[in-house]
Amino acid sequence: MDSKISQREQWTSKLGFILAAAGSAVGLGNLWGFAYRASQGGGAAFVLLYVLIVLIVCLPVFVAEMALGRNAMASTLLAPVKLAGKNWYPLGILFFIAPLGIASYYSVIMGWTADTLFHSLFFGLPKNLTEAETFFGSISSGSSVLLGHLLSLVLTAIIVSSGIKKGIEKVTRYFMPILFIIIVILAIWATSLSGAWEGYKTFLLKFDFNELRNPQTIRNAFTQAFFSLSLGIGIMVTYASYLNKKSNLPKLSVGVASLDTLVGLMAGFITFPIVLTFGLSDAISESTVGALFISIPTGLGSYGAAGRIVAVAFFALAYIAAITSSVSLLEVPVSSLMDKFGFKREKSVWLITLFLFLAGIPSALNLNILGTVDSIFGGVLLIFGGFLVTFFMGWVVPGKFNEELNDSKVGIKTTRYLKFMTRWIAPPIIGFGLFISVFDLMKSWVS
């Protein structure tokens, strides 16, 4: 069963792991997801809830996932069974299926991103909202969307088939610094826009206490926190299984979570000024999955050559961020097949890529299906996974969790804090978030 585990690859350094894990976390969720969730009416209350969830529950989930992966030294499909026996196989299966679900439509959105990038580069930007809507219609349908979906999957597959060190680690080492530079430059540029202040106010200061009780805002905040940190579906289990025993898991989690949240907030500092400067809040608050691809090019279109350069930088940034996330989504099922059936990496990669291409076709051709798949796989399932993983490490195999914390040498106070949070605080809060999210999702289906 675990024939390949003994030859597990490892990251070359701690930095290699941090960049790869941050590469997984920082993605379309920070740019596309954050903008449209923040504009669905939650405003500053959404942002506050999101940050609180990251600090209070996501950090313990992060450490729990890493502890599971490093202790088992196995892929997500087998890790729970290795630690707690056959009864926990369903958790492994959940961790196997959820990334497949996300990856199937993530590459579709990557395709839109690539299309918008090429169009901005070679043909310029739309002149008004109608033109932008027509353009988005053309890239999100027919053969063009299938081609974008396919190319993004193939690019991801090429990187993953080169392995951990030569593929994922190498790519993230180059891409992550470029991404940080572009995002900082764009955030500085956005301060010069006339609607900058209006934009910051909308997403940081427009605080409505009632929003804290709005199920949609609560679901958005939980979804954003888990999706953006790539938590609850075994990504960090897999990545941590390539770590050596000496690394300090809590410290690494704090590093990755801070980078991701920083990028998320900076993305808000770019998209909100643009949207409010050009009076596009209506376009974006309709909050269809395509809002960002319509409002950003339209806004920048009225800004001449500078606008075009910014559009190219923005969509290049989004694509770079997305590719380092999609490799993590592919790595999880790939490593699971390798561990379970002893498949070679290449075989595993191309089998799953073919499956993802086919599974993504309905989402590619129909935005409603994409939205639904996203709210299930990229929403409630992640929250459910987060709940299960804290329950598993906190209550089912607390001894293993302890071992990993001891190996991390974090000191008695941090160890106590993490154990307490993982057993008593995270599961009930996530359980509550899950309940509200499922309820809100059902409500949105009925209405």
Ligand code: PHE
């Ligand atoms: N975190 C990634 C993003 O923000 C998406 C992702 C979610 C990747 C879940 C892996 C797992 O875009």
